[in-house]
Amino acid sequence: MHCLRRRACACAASRFFRRVYEVRAVTWQDQQLPADHPPVKSGRIGVLIVNLGTPDAPERGPVKRYLGEFLSDKRVVEIPDIVWQPILRGIILNTRPKRSAKAYAKVWTPEGSPLAVITRSQAAAMQERLGQGVMVEYAMRYGQPAIAERLQALMDAGCDRILLAPLYPQYSGATTATVVDKAADALRKMRWQPAIRTLPPYHDDPAYIDALEADLVRQLDALDFAPEVLVLSFHGMPQRTLELGDPYHCQCQKTSRLLQERLAGRGLRFRTSFQSRFGPAKWLEPATDTVLKEEAAAGTKRLAIAAPGFSADCLETLEELAMEGRDEFLEGGGTHFAALSCLNASDAGLAMLESVLRRELSGWI
Numbered sequence: 001m002h003c004l005r006r007r008a009c010a011c012a013a014s015r016f017f018r019r020v021y022e023v024r025a026v027t028w029q030d031q032q033l034p035a036d037h038p039p040v041k042s043g044r045i046g047v048l049i050v051n052l053g054t055p056d057a058p059e060r061g062p063v064k065r066y067l068g069e070f071l072s073d074k075r076v077v078e079i080p081d082i083v084w085q086p087i088l089r090g091i092i093l094n095t096r097p098k099r100s101a102k103a104y105a106k107v108w109t110p111e112g113s114p115l116a117v118i119t120r121s122q123a124a125a126m127q128e129r130l131g132q133g134v135m136v137e138y139a140m141r142y143g144q145p146a147i148a149e150r151l152q153a154l155m156d157a158g159c160d161r162i163l164l165a166p167l168y169p170q171y172s173g174a175t176t177a178t179v180v181d182k183a184a185d186a187l188r189k190m191r192w193q194p195a196i197r198t199l200p201p202y203h204d205d206p207a208y209i210d211a212l213e214a215d216l217v218r219q220l221d222a223l224d225f226a227p228e229v230l231v232l233s234f235h236g237m238p239q240r241t242l243e244l245g246d247p248y249h250c251q252c253q254k255t256s257r258l259l260q261e262r263l264a265g266r267g268l269r270f271r272t273s274f275q276s277r278f279g280p281a282k283w284l285e286p287a288t289d290t291v292l293k294e295e296a297a298a299g300t301k302r303l304a305i306a307a308p309g310f311s312a313d314c315l316e317t318l319e320e321l322a323m324e325g326r327d328e329f330l331e332g333g334g335t336h337f338a339a340l341s342c343l344n345a346s347d348a349g350l351a352m353l354e355s356v357l358r359r360e361l362s363g364w365i
């Protein structure tokens with residue numbers, strides 16, 4: 001501190017403190033920046049859209065890397081490392097990647113994994129709709145583009161207020177919370193942090209229910225058959241997470257109830273179910289595959305299925321529901337099956353995203 005005040009002094013400590021002082025002085029005294037100083041933040045607003053993540057290619061190696069990161073997240077698999085890591089590294093990562101890569105190959109597009117392609121187009125559409133006053137980026141919780149890197153990109157562009165928007169309508173520790181944790185890991189390392197807001201779950205938001213209603217009605221009306229049953233399938237979670245207080249199950253049930261109220265009067269019967277069971281523990285029930293088999297066995301001939309909890313079509317909807325689910329239902333005796341698309345970058349979906357983002361940005365824009 002002594003050398004800071006004696007600006008004529010040329011000792012090393014003085015040179016160091018003078019440099020620190022000059023940088024701080026930008027805000028304190030509005031002095032000129034040194035030529036090599038990084039750009040000073042200029043008070044822009046950023047939005048970081050985040051989804052789950054997906055492998056870089058539908059091949060064993062990239063799928064193994066992706067699953068290794070995903071399934072090592074303690075928010076996703078809540079088993080102590082000493083027990084879980086040997087199972088994961090010794091068994092799961094030696095068997096599952098090959099099988100999952102085959103499944104990914106069935107849904108892969110020339111532009112890449114559906115989840116990545118759709119998330120990218122949602123971010124581009126939000127940039128267009130929110131205008132130049134807001135900078136929109138997207139990141140993935142697992143894999144690329146990484147949250148820390150895109151947060152830094154927003155800050156480098158001058159954003160000092162950032163809305164972190166995990167695109168999960170229903171909150172769960174394994175999805176929403178782990179995105180916030182990962183962003184916090186990056187923020188923890190920053191001297192000068194941006195102000196952060198997070199997008200709350202929007203499972204019962206009228207804008208979300210409106211969008212689902214409009215998009216599902218549009219798709220149901222375009223079918224060449226009239227379904228008797230509409231299955232609303234949500235991603236599953238271990239039953240234990242519900243018992244420990246995770247609100248995910250209740251939020252799925254609420255979305256389902258609100259949607260059924262909107263679609264009442266269309267002559268449909270509704271089933272709510274949970275898909276993608278993983279491992280031997282008990283998961284939320286009823287399981288989607290069980291419901292499809294039950295319906296077929298009970299004589300239902302025409303069935304449609306939608307996945308309202310997924311903001312973008314992905315392996316779980318395009319392969320598990322639209323391919324495996326179809327086979328299960330038709331092999332059981334059903335005659336007509338339709339897997340309806342997620343909101344994706346539909347007009348209804350984008351209007352809903354814009355509406356929830358604008359609400360969270362209020363006071364900033």
Ligand SMILES: C=CC1=C(C)c2cc3[nH]c(cc4nc(cc5[nH]c(cc1n2)c(C)c5CCC(=O)O)C(CCC(=O)O)=C4C)c(C)c3C=C
Nearest residue numbers: 052053054055076077100115172174175235278314315316
């Ligand atoms: C313990 C395992 C898993 C939990 C818990 C889990 C929760 C969960 N996942 C999603 C959304 C998605 N999951 C996707 C793929 C996927 N999920 C698991 C396991 C758990 N998910 C695995 C192993 C996989 C990979 C595919 C496979 O090998 O079967 C995807 C699709 C990703 C893609 O690349 O397309 C999404 C989306 C939610 C919303 C959720 C909890 C609420």
Ligand SMILES: [Fe+2]
Nearest residue numbers: 235236276316
């Ligand atoms: Fe999953």
Ligand SMILES: [Fe+2]
Nearest residue numbers: 249250251253
């Ligand atoms: Fe519940």
